Amino acid sequence: MSDPQFFRFLTYIDETVAAEVQAAGCPYCGGALHQANYPRKPRGCPGAFRVEYSTRLSFCCHQCRRRTTSRSVRFLGRRVWLGWVVVLGSTRVGERTPAASALCEALSIPWRTLARWRRWWREGFAQSAVWQVLGARFLPPVAVVRLPAGLLERIPGQGQAPLLALLTWLWPLTVTAPEGR
Ligand SMILES: [Zn+2]
Numbered sequence: 001m002s003d004p005q006f007f008r009f010l011t012y013i014d015e016t017v018a019a020e021v022q023a024a025g026c027p028y029c030g031g032a033l034h035q036a037n038y039p040r041k042p043r044g045c046p047g048a049f050r051v052e053y054s055t056r057l058s059f060c061c062h063q064c065r066r067r068t069t070s071r072s073v074r075f076l077g078r079r080v081w082l083g084w085v086v087v088l089g090s091t092r093v094g095e096r097t098p099a100a101s102a103l104c105e106a107l108s109i110p111w112r113t114l115a116r117w118r119r120w121w122r123e124g125f126a127q128s129a130v131w132q133v134l135g136a137r138f139l140p141p142v143a144v145v146r147l148p149a150g151l152l153e154r155i156p157g158q159g160q161a162p163l164l165a166l167l168t169w170l171w172p173l174t175v176t177a178p179e180g181r
Helices: 004-024 083-090 098-107 111-125 129-135 161-169
Strands: 033-035 058-061 067-069
Touching (some): 004 161, 083 098, 083 161
Antiparallel strands (some): 033 058, 058 067
């Protein structure tokens, strides 16, 4: 999972969405949005992309000073691990597929982190409005205990297409959590 095209494409999506958000102006007062990015030290990021992935795009209103953070396919809320790692790393739990195990070992993801993600998929995510809508699209239903592996394997597409689709579906969850370290 170090395909440069994939990482570049995620940045492209984030930047495109951020540009749209900025062009729309402040959702609270309509004022102009100025860039006010958050610094990040992402984990699970290939070395070549460290600089590119060290900022979470965000804006501050010139008028009312309120912050607007655009959705992201790269960062999943406040987590230091990038979204793709949270998804693919989590497929290891309970499933222990060779690919997921190799990923967890290669990135040295601590076991307690994986356990926390597992809880999040089964509790936080499973109770989110996103899952209520998304889960209803699959028949037979995807079992919550098999999230996210059970979900990924049901999304059609080759290569990284299912992962990308899932990251896009998780979008609303990337801006609900307070930002920061
Ligand atoms: Zn404003």
